[in-house]
Amino acid sequence: MRILTSGESHGDSLQGIIEGLPANLYFDIEYINHELKRRQKGYGRSERMTIEKDEIIVLSGINNCYTTGNPISIMIKNRGTNIELTEIMRPRPGHGDLGGTLKYNQKGGRNTLERASARETAMRVALGGICKLLLKEFNIGIYSHVVQIGDIKISKDIYNDISKEELLKSDESIVRVLDKEAEKLMMDKINNIKKEGDTIGGVIEVIGMNIPVGLGSYTSWDKRLDGKIAYSIMSIPGIKGIEFGLGFNTSNRFGSKVHDEIYYDVNGYHRKTNNAGGIEGGVSNGENIVFRAVMKPIPTLKKPLKTIDIETKEQVYAQFERSDVCAVPSASIVAENMLAYVLANEIKKKFGGDSIEELKSNFKNYIAGLKER
Ligand SMILES: Cc1cc2nc3c(=O)[nH]c(=O)nc-3n(C[C@H](O)[C@H](O)[C@H](O)COP(=O)(O)O)c2cc1C
Numbered sequence: 001m002r003i004l005t006s007g008e009s010h011g012d013s014l015q016g017i018i019e020g021l022p023a024n025l026y027f028d029i030e031y032i033n034h035e036l037k038r039r040q041k042g043y044g045r046s047e048r049m050t051i052e053k054d055e056i057i058v059l060s061g062i063n064n065c066y067t068t069g070n071p072i073s074i075m076i077k078n079r080g081t082n083i084e085l086t087e088i089m090r091p092r093p094g095h096g097d098l099g100g101t102l103k104y105n106q107k108g109g110r111n112t113l114e115r116a117s118a119r120e121t122a123m124r125v126a127l128g129g130i131c132k133l134l135l136k137e138f139n140i141g142i143y144s145h146v147v148q149i150g151d152i153k154i155s156k157d158i159y160n161d162i163s164k165e166e167l168l169k170s171d172e173s174i175v176r177v178l179d180k181e182a183e184k185l186m187m188d189k190i191n192n193i194k195k196e197g198d199t200i201g202g203v204i205e206v207i208g209m210n211i212p213v214g215l216g217s218y219t220s221w222d223k224r225l226d227g228k229i230a231y232s233i234m235s236i237p238g239i240k241g242i243e244f245g246l247g248f249n250t251s252n253r254f255g256s257k258v259h260d261e262i263y264y265d266v267n268g269y270h271r272k273t274n275n276a277g278g279i280e281g282g283v284s285n286g287e288n289i290v291f292r293a294v295m296k297p298i299p300t301l302k303k304p305l306k307t308i309d310i311e312t313k314e315q316v317y318a319q320f321e322r323s324d325v326c327a328v329p330s331a332s333i334v335a336e337n338m339l340a341y342v343l344a345n346e347i348k349k350k351f352g353g354d355s356i357e358e359l360k361s362n363f364k365n366y367i368a369g370l371k372e373r
């Protein structure tokens with residue numbers, strides 16, 4: 001399976017293609033549009049999110065609401081196109097403006113901004129939403145929540161014992177946080193930072209549930225599941241790091257307090273802890289896949305940082321255009337859908353099949369075989 005996106009932030013539309021989905025999968029447009037709505041929410045976003053009403057238009061690959069096995073192409077119309085697209089001569093530190101201008105031999109940063117912008121992540125969520133539809137056929141669910149904004153953290157380390165029902169409640173919070181007290185503090189923080197003309201980042205946690213053992217492989221470096229997930233998550237604009245399970249905290253514990261001991265009962269192998277975040281040796285181990293990712297503060301500051309005018313080489317202040325102050329909650333939805341893409345790809349790779357019926361039958365055989373092992 002593969003996905004491809006195109007389109008500029010303030011152009012007519014975003015376009016996307018997904019290739020390799022099995023035939024006969026119910027193509028639930030409402031579900032995909034709901035994912036798009038979830039990405040548009042979040043405290044600290046700019047007025048652009050009140051202008052955009054992200055919905056997909058299907059161009060090809062679907063017949064009577066079912067996939068055909070053909071590549072699927074979709075489009076999302078941009079509404080926020082009526083701004084003056086001035087050249088960016090005062091590149092913003094932290095954004096792609098300067099690097100893109102130099103690399104592509106441009107006059108300024110406009111063409112870079114248009115594509116480096118996280119507007120593109122709307123299409124990724126639509127394509128990832130299609131992947132979520134495939135995963136739902138296997139009862140695999142992907143959830144997320146925000147665990148930190150600036151220096152405000154949720155009070156409880158909950159990744160090990162949280163239920164799907166609890167996680168779904170993050171959709172009810174405008175910061176996507178499950179801790180009411182932290183929610184208030186985070187909103188205050190975002191308000192204060194906005195008043196100061198500054199921006200703020202944070203940390204998200206993403207959890208994949210009901211993952212079968214055996215996705216990914218250690219046989220070659222580029223087949224490792226954690227590597228593939230890390231790549232997809234690090235590709236989200238603004239994401240600066242990812243850790244699986246106990247992650248960076250494995251460094252300050254002994255092995256006996258890190259590795260998840262193995263047990264067996266009528267349901268097969270299982271663990272009582274999940275410090276590995278569901279992946280060992282580059283292969284899913286049947287526990288939840290759990291990772292956290294950190295997003296840096298938004299680079300466009302109302303009170304701008306120093307930069308150089310590309311034309312005059314004078315020391316000036318960076319350009320300011322309408323901008324988010326915090327987009328961490330939205331990034332968590334993008335991350336969910338990037339994970340969906342990686343997992344759907346792995347399911348397709350491991351179980352094969354050109355129709356959903358064939359894929360499910362192969363999956364069922366594998367799961368039945370595991371019970372005898
Ligand atoms: C959902 C989302 C919304 C964003 N909104 C803005 C924004 O309004 N202004 C901005 O300067 N950066 C915004 N960013 C972040 C930039 O796109 C990002 O920092 C930039 O592309 C450079 O990131 P990189 O160095 O990680 O590639 C947003 C990111 C995401 C994921």
Ligand SMILES: C=C(O[C@@H]1CC(C(=O)O)=C[C@@H](OP(=O)(O)O)[C@H]1O)C(=O)O
Nearest residue numbers: 046048116117118119122321322323324
């Ligand atoms: C448009 C989206 O995010 C945009 C991402 C973004 C950036 O620089 O990354 C800059 C802003 O765009 P604008 O300058 O038009 O206000 C955000 O609104 C979106 O998430 O759909």
